[in-house]
Amino acid sequence: MSSDLAWIDAAITAARPQAVGALLRYFRDLDTAEEAFQEACLRALRNWPEKGPPRDAASWLIMVGRNSALDGKRKTSRLTELPSEEAITDLEDVETPMAERLDGAHYRDDILRLMFICCHPELPATQQIALALRIVSGLTVKQIARVFLVSEAAMEQRITRAKGRIAKAEVPFEAPGAIERSERLAAVMYMVYLVFTEGYTAGFETAQARAPLCDEATRLARLLLRLFPTEPEVMGLLALVLLQHARTKARFDADGNAVLLEDQDRTLWDGQAIGEGLALIDKAMRHRKPGPYQVQAAIAALHARAETPDETDWPQIEALYGALEAMTPSPVITLNRAVATSKVKGPGEALALIEPLGPALDGYFYWHGARGAFLLQLGRNAEAREAFDRAIALANTAAEAAHIRSQIDRLAAEAKAG
Amino acid sequence: MLYAVLCYNSEDTVFSWSAEQDAKVMADLAKVQERWLAAGKVGPTARLMPTSAATTLRKGDPPMVIDGPFAETKEQLLGFYLVNCDDLEEVLTFCKELGAVNPGGAYEVRPLHFFNNGALPADAVAAPQRESAPA
Numbered sequence: 001m002s003s004d005l006a007w008i009d010a011a012i013t014a015a016r017p018q019a020v021g022a023l024l025r026y027f028r029d030l031d032t033a034e035e036a037f038q039e040a041c042l043r044a045l046r047n048w049p050e051k052g053p054p055r056d057a058a059s060w061l062i063m064v065g066r067n068s069a070l071d072g073k074r075k076t077s078r079l080t081e082l083p084s085e086e087a088i089t090d091l092e093d094v095e096t097p098m099a100e101r102l103d104g105a106h107y108r109d110d111i112l113r114l115m116f117i118c119c120h121p122e123l124p125a126t127q128q129i130a131l132a133l134r135i136v137s138g139l140t141v142k143q144i145a146r147v148f149l150v151s152e153a154a155m156e157q158r159i160t161r162a163k164g165r166i167a168k169a170e171v172p173f174e175a176p177g178a179i180e181r182s183e184r185l186a187a188v189m190y191m192v193y194l195v196f197t198e199g200y201t202a203g204f205e206t207a208q209a210r211a212p213l214c215d216e217a218t219r220l221a222r223l224l225l226r227l228f229p230t231e232p233e234v235m236g237l238l239a240l241v242l243l244q245h246a247r248t249k250a251r252f253d254a255d256g257n258a259v260l261l262e263d264q265d266r267t268l269w270d271g272q273a274i275g276e277g278l279a280l281i282d283k284a285m286r287h288r289k290p291g292p293y294q295v296q297a298a299i300a301a302l303h304a305r306a307e308t309p310d311e312t313d314w315p316q317i318e319a320l321y322g323a324l325e326a327m328t329p330s331p332v333i334t335l336n337r338a339v340a341t342s343k344v345k346g347p348g349e350a351l352a353l354i355e356p357l358g359p360a361l362d363g364y365f366y367w368h369g370a371r372g373a374f375l376l377q378l379g380r381n382a383e384a385r386e387a388f389d390r391a392i393a394l395a396n397t398a399a400e401a402a403h404i405r406s407q408i409d410r411l412a413a414e415a416k417a418g
Numbered sequence: 419m420l421y422a423v424l425c426y427n428s429e430d431t432v433f434s435w436s437a438e439q440d441a442k443v444m445a446d447l448a449k450v451q452e453r454w455l456a457a458g459k460v461g462p463t464a465r466l467m468p469t470s471a472a473t474t475l476r477k478g479d480p481p482m483v484i485d486g487p488f489a490e491t492k493e494q495l496l497g498f499y500l501v502n503c504d505d506l507e508e509v510l511t512f513c514k515e516l517g518a519v520n521p522g523g524a525y526e527v528r529p530l531h532f533f534n535n536g537a538l539p540a541d542a543v544a545a546p547q548r549e550s551a552p553a
Contacts, residue, residue: 006439007521014430053522056492057431215437222433225470229486238470279471283485 008048012041015058016138017223021110022062023069028173030117030135030163032069039072040065108227109175112184115220119187120166127162129195129213134159137216147199147210185228189237189293192220196241200248203397204256214245235284236294242277243300246270258399262309274304295324314343331360335367338374347377365394369404376407385411420461420530421501421509426493427523429468446519454501454512461500469494493523500533 019040023033040061054060118131126148133139133147145155176184199213221238228234250264259265281297299320306312321337335354342350351374354367361367372387388408395401435443454460469487476482487494503509506527513525 010434010439011428011431011522014428014434057428219434222468222470223430226430229470230484235470235485276467276471279467283471283473286483 005045005049008045008053011048011053011057012044012061013138015061017111017114017136018058018107019061019065020135020138021114022058022106023065024114025106025110025173026066027069030167034135035072036065036069037061039068043068106175109181111223111227112176112181112188113171113173115188115191115224116184117166117169117171119191120169122165122169123162125194126198127158128191129198130155130159131162131166132191132195132220133213133216136220139212139216143212147213149206149209185224185231185234188224189234192217192224193237193241193293195220196244200244203399204252204258205398207252211248214241214248217241218245230287232284232287232289233291233293235280236291236297239277239280239284239297240293240300242273242280243297243304246273246277246304252399256399257402258397260403261303262312266307269304277301277304290323290327292324292328295320295327299324312343314340318344331357332364332366335361335364335370339370342374342377347374350374351378363394365391365396365400368394369400372404372407376411381411381414419503419505420533421503421506422528422530423499423501423509423513424495424526424528425497425499425523426491426526427496427520428492429494429496431522432496433468443520447516450515450519459502459508459512461502463497463499465497466495496523500530 016037020033020037023036024030027033027036043064044057044061048054115132115136118128118135120128123131130144130148133144134141139147141156141159142152144159145152148155150158195213196217199210199217202210218238218241221234221241225231225234225238246269247261247264249270250266250268251259253259277297278301281294281301284294285298299317302313302317302320318337318340321333321340325333325337334357338350338353341353351371354361354371354374357367368387368391372384372391375381375384375387385408388404388411391404392401392408395404451460451463472485472487474484474486474488476484499512501509501512503512509527513527517525
């Protein structure tokens with residue numbers, strides 16, 4: 001791709017959520033909005049290399065898309081003759097200010113609505129993610145299929161089905177009230193985080209294919225913060241994805257084995273992303289309106305600030321997990337707190353904390369893994385071995401299994417030596 | 419004469435660049451700067467974090483702290499150079515060379531009244547992410 005085309009591509013990608021969001025409000029139909037946008041993009045590819053990108057790419061695409069869709073309707077109803085291509089592409093200078101007047105006030109709600117329709121509660125998480133990537137981010141079906149390691153035809157079918165479902169759900173097109181807006185925002189934030197974790201929790205084999213999910217989630221979180229610049233939880237969400245994503249390069253070794261946080265080469269962490277994440281969480285915390293994303297980001301920030309594992313502020317991390325537990329109680333969060341507890345108060349207290357979670361987490365890889373590690377530290381090797389065996393049976397990825405295997409090997413070596 | 423060259427561009431677009439695109443633009447810009455650096459014409463250079471990381475203090479009694487940049491504009495201030503050039507013509511040549519490898523947006527050239535090189539320790543400049551840690 002020449003640098004010219006790459007530039008246009010970036011401008012179109014950036015303008016997409018606003019443009020499709022506005023077209024959706026005009027036409028109240030997702031397919032029509034997407035077609036209109038596609039048509040506008042084709043015209044942009046013809047028009048922009050010659051005249052240079054317009055100052056306001058989104059408004060240009062909205063106006064041209066809207067006109068071309070209306071022309072299409074006129075054409076099919078044979079009411080009026082189509083204006084020539086040149087007449088449409090020349091409209092920009094006259095119509096840009098009008099597009100601004102039309103859309104300035106709706107900008108935020110248009111994008112929020114577009115993201116919100118992907119969060120339909122009946123859709124399973126992977127379909128919400130696929131829809132968001134298709135509709136909001138504008139990834140091709142082929143690109144999305146590659147991310148989920150399925151065939152293009154299968155993904156096409158999934159997206160069509162998901163679209164059918166949201167078409168039946170009635171999303172109001174009036175500007176939402178304050179409460180409704182904040183409910184939409186919460187659903188959309190959760191969806192953005194889902195996009196991120198779907199990319200981030202992938203094992204080594206799939207990490208390469210899923211990396212675009214982390215980038216896309218970062219972009220969407222950034223977009224949300226532009227729309228809601230004073231919401232500390234949105235600052236927390238962007239900080240969280242930046243701080244976690246910053247560790248990507250250090251998470252697997254050359255053989256594809258997962259590297260534990262404390263064993264990671266911290267010089268591989270992305271200093272720029274960490275800097276931005278720290279700035280954002282600093283800014284968010286000044287609001288004194290804590291929430292789960294801020295607390296998780298604060299935990300990630302404490303890890304990011306430690307130049308060596310020994311410098312990690314475990315007491316503070318334990319306290320933050322305690323706060324998170326109070327906000328959103330869940331056995332998985334208790335399990336995470338226990339890991340911090342083991343560093344602060346020792347494996348005995350940590351083990352006592354997670355033993356009651358057995359019924360809830362018996363099918364959970366990490367519970368058995370952590371339990372094995374605490375038992376091992378306490379010198380209860382036979383029980384540790386049992387816990388590790390259970391963990392290996394539940395491992396989701398080869399990397400997880402390999403990590404447990406290395407601990408079992410250590411046990412075996414100790415047994416031999418002893 | 420000292421000039422500040424303020425770099426404006428659409429943040430949405432710049433932050434939609436892929437990592438490769440971003441790296442290429444930065445490498446191309448570095449290539450342009452090389453000759454100007456060698457000639458001793460370029461001083462401090464900064465790339466700013468996105469405006470979502472910005473905070474504005476509106477002076478007053480009491481002063482007001484506002485999330486976000488001072489001005490909401492179509493293009494945002496994304497970075498700046500400090501240059502020491504013979505005249506405006508030379509600064510504009512510098513800007514044209516930069517613009518050739520980094521399309522879109524604008525450079526605003528502002529002659530300086532006063533400049534103090536300050537006293538930032540070298541490590542603050544080398545590893546800003548460790549220094550700007552939250553409380």
